[in-house]
Amino acid sequence: MKAVVQRVSEASVVVDGEVVGQIGPGLAVLLGVAHGDTEADARWMADKLVGLRVLEDDAGKMNRSLVDTAGEMLLVSQFTLLGDCRKGKRPSFVGAAPPDAAEPLYERVVALVEGQGVRVATGRFRTEMRVHLVNEGPVTLLVESPTR
Template identity: 50%
Template sequence: MISLLQRVSEARVDIDGQTVGAIGPGLLLLLCAEPEDTEAVGEKLLAKVLKLRIFGDDAGKMNRSVQDIGGGLLVVSQFTLAADTKSGNRPGFTGAAPPALGEALYEAFVKAARAHHPLVQTGRFGADMKVHLVNDGPVTIPLRMTA
């Protein structure tokens, strides 16, 4: 599973001009399932995301997790994280899971996130989304988890 984490002061997802998910301080998580991924891989990734110490403590050091600060988690599906740009000028996306598997793994990830964290918002799988964010830092961290 491929993800891109962004520490945010705030973030939201709009679809057709309507906000469908929004958080204040926390993490925007862009998520892409790959063909070999399983729910167990998603759970491993979620555990890492929730414990990753990328928020400042009282001394300003990155020493606190999203759980430590009571921050939100905004999870947005993004198959383009699997883009293959090795040849030509048009990216290929065969590295992303097929849509049915991608959606099932995305939904499983969100369900697990809601079971382990009090504030989880989402976009909508497969929708044309407008993602608005204020990146805090900026802090942007790629994560890839495999079985």
């Protein structure tokens, strides 16, 4: 699994003109599920995302997690994170899991994060989405499960 994680003051996702997910301060996460990812990858990713200490403490240092701050997470599936652009001008997506394998693992990450007490808002799997966010810092991280 691959994730792009951004610290945000607010974020939302819109489908067909309707806001389907919205959060206040926390993390906006774009998540790509790779071919061959497993339950272990989902568990690792959920634990990593919930525990990332990238939110500011009272001294302005990145030292708090979502759990520490009651922060929220916007979690959006994005297979294009697995795009390979090393050859030619058109990305190859052969590394991305097919939708029938990716969706249950994406949903599993959502459930695992929620199971740790974090409020999660989502987009809609396999739809055209518009993601709006205000990146704080800016703080943007790339996170990959160990099997990548």
